[in-house]
Amino acid sequence: xxxxxxxxxxxxxxxxxxxxxxxxxxxxxxxxxxxxxxxxxxxxxxxxxxxxxxxxxxxxxxxxxxxxxxxxxxxxxxxxxxxxxxxxxxxxxxxxxxxxx
Amino acid sequence: xxxxxxxxxxxxxxxxxxxxxxxxxxxxxxxxxxxxxxxxxxxxxxxxxxxxxxxxxxxxxxxxxxxxxxxxxxxxxxxxxxxxxxxxxxxxxxxxxxxxxxxxxxxxxxxxxxxxxxxxxxxxxxxxxxxxxxxxxxxxxxx
Numbered sequence: 001x002x003x004x005x006x007x008x009x010x011x012x013x014x015x016x017x018x019x020x021x022x023x024x025x026x027x028x029x030x031x032x033x034x035x036x037x038x039x040x041x042x043x044x045x046x047x048x049x050x051x052x053x054x055x056x057x058x059x060x061x062x063x064x065x066x067x068x069x070x071x072x073x074x075x076x077x078x079x080x081x082x083x084x085x086x087x088x089x090x091x092x093x094x095x096x097x098x099x100x101x
Numbered sequence: 102x103x104x105x106x107x108x109x110x111x112x113x114x115x116x117x118x119x120x121x122x123x124x125x126x127x128x129x130x131x132x133x134x135x136x137x138x139x140x141x142x143x144x145x146x147x148x149x150x151x152x153x154x155x156x157x158x159x160x161x162x163x164x165x166x167x168x169x170x171x172x173x174x175x176x177x178x179x180x181x182x183x184x185x186x187x188x189x190x191x192x193x194x195x196x197x198x199x200x201x202x203x204x205x206x207x208x209x210x211x212x213x214x215x216x217x218x219x220x221x222x223x224x225x226x227x228x229x230x231x232x233x234x235x236x237x238x239x240x241x242x243x244x
Contacts, residue, residue: 002218004205015241025238025240
């Protein structure tokens with residue numbers, strides 16, 4: 001990770017990585033809240049419909065994988081990838097992220 | 102037009118012998134901290150005078166920030182983070198939080214928590230007094 005900053009709301013933090021995204025996450029639980037990325041970038045790296053993801057790419061659940069080794073992932077309740085498991089969530093189709101609220 | 106308005110430097114702080122990786126103002130705006138590849142953190146006043154040099158890190162100092170008026174947090178290329186007092190220049194604590202270079206530090210508004218971002222693909226949120234980890238975030242596809 002290259003940079004980090006706390007939000008003024010005492011709830012969130014934001015980080016910047018070499019994957020060309022900024023990610024907003026819950027400061028205390030470390031759960032991802034939102035991925036901020038250039039739309040053209042997300043279109044180019046999402047491969048919908050396979051039901052699996054590798055950890056250097058984007059899960060077909062339309063979330064960013066959070067692990068650092070190649071594996072198959074599933075998604076938790078907010079559709080953040082869980083590594084080394086079989087994908088259990090439905091592909092959302094298309095080339096877009098699904099952003100949990 | 103004054104020199105600040107036209108972008109000219111008001112002061113040049115010179116004293117490090119390596120690349121300067123980070124700088125921070127204290128909350129009152131009267132002290133500046135600078136972190137360098139020369140393994141030191143320098144504290145300067147606004148007159149450009151060096152107040153103290155902190156040289157306890159064993160590798161390049163990559164980030165620095167103030168924790169209130171009296172305490173500084175600095176991080177290094179070996180993954181270590183140190184918390185120390187401005188007036189004494191001595192350690193309050195040192196924590197080996199990361200397995201790789203720490204690139205950035207952030208402090209909550211109340212000074213109660215620190216976040217550190219590292220090349221080990223994680224951000225850790227921790228208590229600067231105890232070193233206790235509050236959260237560990239591993240996003241960005243592991244990078």
